[in-house]
Amino acid sequence: MKIALIGFGSVGRGKSGIISAGGIDMRAVLDRKKATGMCGTPGISAWDVITTADYDLLIEVTPTDATTGEPALTYIREALAAGRHVVTSNKGPIAVAFHELSRLAAEKNVQLRYEATVCGAVPIMKALEHGLAGNEIIKISGVFNGTCNYILTRMADEGLTYQQALMEARELGYAEADPTYDVQGIDAAIKLVILANTVWGLSTTLDDVDITGIDSLTLAALELADGQECTIRLIGEIIPKKNILRISPRIMPKNHPLVVSGTLNAVMVDTDMAGEVTLIGKGAGSRETASAIISDVLFIRDYHVKRS
Amino acid sequence: MKLEMKDAPGQLVAALKPVSLVGGNIVAVIHQHDPQHLSDTIDVQIVLELPEGKLETLVNLIRNEGVNILRIGEERLLVRHSVILIGHLMHTDLSDTVDRIDTTGFAEVAELHLVMPAIDQPSSAKITIKSTSDEAMGEALAILREVARQKKLMIIEPLEDHQ
Numbered sequence: 001m002k003i004a005l006i007g008f009g010s011v012g013r014g015k016s017g018i019i020s021a022g023g024i025d026m027r028a029v030l031d032r033k034k035a036t037g038m039c040g041t042p043g044i045s046a047w048d049v050i051t052t053a054d055y056d057l058l059i060e061v062t063p064t065d066a067t068t069g070e071p072a073l074t075y076i077r078e079a080l081a082a083g084r085h086v087v088t089s090n091k092g093p094i095a096v097a098f099h100e101l102s103r104l105a106a107e108k109n110v111q112l113r114y115e116a117t118v119c120g121a122v123p124i125m126k127a128l129e130h131g132l133a134g135n136e137i138i139k140i141s142g143v144f145n146g147t148c149n150y151i152l153t154r155m156a157d158e159g160l161t162y163q164q165a166l167m168e169a170r171e172l173g174y175a176e177a178d179p180t181y182d183v184q185g186i187d188a189a190i191k192l193v194i195l196a197n198t199v200w201g202l203s204t205t206l207d208d209v210d211i212t213g214i215d216s217l218t219l220a221a222l223e224l225a226d227g228q229e230c231t232i233r234l235i236g237e238i239i240p241k242k243n244i245l246r247i248s249p250r251i252m253p254k255n256h257p258l259v260v261s262g263t264l265n266a267v268m269v270d271t272d273m274a275g276e277v278t279l280i281g282k283g284a285g286s287r288e289t290a291s292a293i294i295s296d297v298l299f300i301r302d303y304h305v306k307r308s
Numbered sequence: 309m310k311l312e313m314k315d316a317p318g319q320l321v322a323a324l325k326p327v328s329l330v331g332g333n334i335v336a337v338i339h340q341h342d343p344q345h346l347s348d349t350i351d352v353q354i355v356l357e358l359p360e361g362k363l364e365t366l367v368n369l370i371r372n373e374g375v376n377i378l379r380i381g382e383e384r385l386l387v388r389h390s391v392i393l394i395g396h397l398m399h400t401d402l403s404d405t406v407d408r409i410d411t412t413g414f415a416e417v418a419e420l421h422l423v424m425p426a427i428d429q430p431s432s433a434k435i436t437i438k439s440t441s442d443e444a445m446g447e448a449l450a451i452l453r454e455v456a457r458q459k460k461l462m463i464i465e466p467l468e469d470h471q
Binding site for chain 2: 218256
């Protein structure tokens with residue numbers, strides 16, 4: 001199987017180090033990764049690779065633009081239209097144009113997989129699609145942003161103020177220089193949009209999510225919660241039957257399965273047959289994201305390429 | 309609740325057994341023989357805690373045991389729920405915020421814990437609301453959400469269904 005890899009940031013690098021372990025033909029990857037501009041073969045752009053290279057599967061890991069999904073959206077659209085499988089870690093295009101892209105993939109009889117877009121290494125998409133196949137998914141709730149969870153954990157455990165915990169998160173590389181996207185709940189909200197659209201087939205956008213971030217949370221609030229053996233976590237919730245799609249800080253009993261520490265992510269799926277199923281794991285990081293991408297690539301190799 | 313039962317062995321146990329069947333908890337049993345009472349029945353008062361919505365089932369079960377229920381004095385506000393509010397709580401008229409819940413008739417603020425770190429800093433408060441039922445709690449919280457929106461307060465709710 002020949003793979004084209006577009007995007008050679010931390011996610012792309014994390015993956016190329018691991019990808020040979022999957023027993024995949026690295027030839028195309030090694031050739032094409034140089035065309036991303038990072039490693040430089042002057043004159044060959046990502047677009048050239050996508051439109052002219054000989055490959056079976058595109059791994060798209062360029063930076064996310066949550067509002068337009070570009071340039072990744074154009075790359076993915078083009079690859080699918082040309083009958084190539086696509087694996088992406090990019091939240092933008094999946095949040096913005098999932099239905100269009102999945103229709104296109106179905107038309108061309110190729111796969112579009114996006115495990116890495118929600119909760120990093122946690123195989124939530126495969127759990128929902130295959131592991132819990134046949135169940136009615138009633139509700140999904142979870143901790144979808146590791147940066148916020150880290151800040152809240154440090155405030156609760158060490159009595160740090162919000163500003164102190166945020167600075168610490170920055171120093172450790174858990175928060176961006178501009179943390180807005182994380183702390184205001186936008187990153188988590190995009191993941192809810194992806195889940196709502198892919199799991200229930202809804203057509204939601206970021207504007208449909210009722211978002212409250214953690215940036216005005218006080219230490220006193222955490223202390224008040226602590227007084228009743230509770231803590232506060234930023235929780236995302238989708239309950240389609242009740243029309244609920246929201247990200248908000250919530251008071252949680254300390255022993256609740258979704259109360260995880262540090263940068264961990266957690267997702268609880270409420271189903272009709274299986275009851276509640278909770279998955280916990282690392283939601284970010286280059287090796288963790290690579291894990292999700294590799295599993296998508298191998299899924300396609302095993303179930304779609306070998307058969308054809 | 310006040311019960312009337314036959315003054316015979318085993319009657320009290322029979323009357324109390326249904327309480328645990330519906331998941332209730334007996335707080336007190338007041339069992340007094342009244343010397344002036346000439347009939348062959350006795351009156352017993354029991355105080356108990358019941359899960360939401362179980363009263364009717366309990367009443368039927370107790371009646372099936374042949375025990376007559378004379379009076380049910382129901383503690384009205386049984387559902388408790390705490391939320392945290394953050395913002396300029398005093399400057400946005402905290403007593404009005406509380407009043408909006410208290411004037412509903414089906415819910416009231418039972419407890420308020422306020423932390424004010426400094427004059428120009430946002431304060432934080434834990435507000436415990438008691439209400440008559442889950443539905444009433446849902447309505448009370450909806451009112452509080454609206455108040456929070458108007459007064460630009462942040463509201464942190466528990467992760468439970470009171471949507």
